[in-house]
Amino acid sequence: MVRDLTELSATHPMVDAVIDEIDGRMIRVGDQWLADFASCNYLGFDLDREIIESVPAYLEQWGTHPSWSRLLGSPVLYEQIEERLVELLGCDDALVLPTITHIHMSVIPLLAASGTIFLDARAHKTIYDGCQAARARGGAVRRFRFEDPDHLDELLSAERDPTRLICMDGVNSMTGNPPDLPAFAAVARKHHALLYVDDAHGFGVIGERRDDESSPYGSRGNSIVRYFDESYENVILVGGFSKSYSSLLAFIACPTELKNLLKVAAPPYLFSGPSPVASLATTLAGFDVNERRGDALRATMHAHTARVLDAIDELGVYTPNRSGLPIIELPLADHTRIDAVGRMLFDRGVYVTLAAYPLVPKDEVGFRIQLTAANTEAEVDLLIDTLGELAAAGELRNADAEPVQLEQAA
Numbered sequence: 001m002v003r004d005l006t007e008l009s010a011t012h013p014m015v016d017a018v019i020d021e022i023d024g025r026m027i028r029v030g031d032q033w034l035a036d037f038a039s040c041n042y043l044g045f046d047l048d049r050e051i052i053e054s055v056p057a058y059l060e061q062w063g064t065h066p067s068w069s070r071l072l073g074s075p076v077l078y079e080q081i082e083e084r085l086v087e088l089l090g091c092d093d094a095l096v097l098p099t100i101t102h103i104h105m106s107v108i109p110l111l112a113a114s115g116t117i118f119l120d121a122r123a124h125k126t127i128y129d130g131c132q133a134a135r136a137r138g139g140a141v142r143r144f145r146f147e148d149p150d151h152l153d154e155l156l157s158a159e160r161d162p163t164r165l166i167c168m169d170g171v172n173s174m175t176g177n178p179p180d181l182p183a184f185a186a187v188a189r190k191h192h193a194l195l196y197v198d199d200a201h202g203f204g205v206i207g208e209r210r211d212d213e214s215s216p217y218g219s220r221g222n223s224i225v226r227y228f229d230e231s232y233e234n235v236i237l238v239g240g241f242s243k244s245y246s247s248l249l250a251f252i253a254c255p256t257e258l259k260n261l262l263k264v265a266a267p268p269y270l271f272s273g274p275s276p277v278a279s280l281a282t283t284l285a286g287f288d289v290n291e292r293r294g295d296a297l298r299a300t301m302h303a304h305t306a307r308v309l310d311a312i313d314e315l316g317v318y319t320p321n322r323s324g325l326p327i328i329e330l331p332l333a334d335h336t337r338i339d340a341v342g343r344m345l346f347d348r349g350v351y352v353t354l355a356a357y358p359l360v361p362k363d364e365v366g367f368r369i370q371l372t373a374a375n376t377e378a379e380v381d382l383l384i385d386t387l388g389e390l391a392a393a394g395e396l397r398n399a400d401a402e403p404v405q406l407e408q409a410a
């Protein structure tokens with residue numbers, strides 16, 4: 001089953017690669033320098049001088065690592081981060097833990113208890129795993145069709161169990177599109193269900209819409225609920241700092257009552273090691289930079305993405321991206337060409353995420369491009385030229401071809 005991926009990992013320079021050096025968004029793998037379009041550091045905070053220079057003062061004050069679980073002792077930095085989050089997101093309260101994976105694995109089973117979870121058929125693997133953990137503890141899992149709130153409504157209408165949890169992605173990590181959050185939230189509220197949304201890729205990228213916004217991504221990067229001007233009623237938002245904020249940390253935005261429950265019942269709060277002090281520092285410095293320069297950085301990211309999407313459109317090539325957000329997936333015309341196409345990209349100096357089978361269904365095998373504010377115009381030029389070459393060689397799927405039915409899990 002994992003043969004394709006195993007073969008690629010063993011032989012392909014772009015899978016399981018060792019990066020020897022970086023210079024801005026250029027990376028060196030062995031002798032080859034490549035422009036990096038695989039990083040999720042959307043705002044370029046990993047390279048931001050102001051953020052880098054903020055770290056030593058925190059290390060002087062706190063050492064490198066707290067090494068208590070949060071229950072045993074939380075440096076006040078955590079409280080500061082949670083306060084900043086509440087202000088940014090406009091939510092009731094927030095709890096931070098090291099990763100989104102920790103949150104899904106611990107919070108989904110607690111929220112589901114022995115009730116029923118309605119899981120997006122194409123939810124991120126970490127959400128799926130959290131649901132499996134809930135199932136192992138007596139919860140039931142039903143799957144609704146991707147991007148289909150009517151199907152969710154149907155399933156919820158037929159459900160007798162009073163405990164209902166809906167789990168799905170915010171901005172999708174493959175298509176780059178956000179779900180119709182208002183429609184899903186309305187279905188959740190109609191059925192007294194809780195909508196649990198993982199916006200790992202939206203936090204820091206999309207935010208509240210304003211007349212003076214610097215791009216259609218909105219302002220402040222305060223995530224999908226604010227982007228759609230939705231409320232947090234019956235909505236739990238999960239997000240992470242490990243993408244836009246380039247820091248090892250994640251959050252759950254929730255009512256204080258739930259936060260207090262998690263502080264005694266969520267195993268990562270009780271038992272897991274904490275994020276390193278440098279990550280707490282870069283998160284706090286990231287909030288400051290986001291307030292002052294975030295919208296300008298989002299405008300740059302949007303401009304890079306618009307250039308690439310326009311070029312793809314001109315080439316007549318298919319991408320599922322309808323949103324204009326900086327995740328662009330390009331499925332191949334022939335899935336067996338993944339190895340050769342990946343090598344060609346590598347030789348031209350373009351580093352992307354290869355989406356091989358079984359990570360994605362065979363009809364979606366291809367590659368994913370991510371644009372960040374730290375990419376340069378020259379890097380984007382190189383990417384566009386290389387995509388032109390691939391399109392001319394017939395390697396990319398034609399936009400006019402029959403739409404491919406996305407494979408749905410049962």
Ligand SMILES: Cc1ncc(COP(=O)(O)O)c(C=O)c1O
Nearest residue numbers: 099100101124126173200240250
């Ligand atoms: C949608 C989504 N959720 C969760 C994760 C994992 O986040 P973390 O590294 O914080 O566990 C990712 C990472 O790629 C993701 O794309």
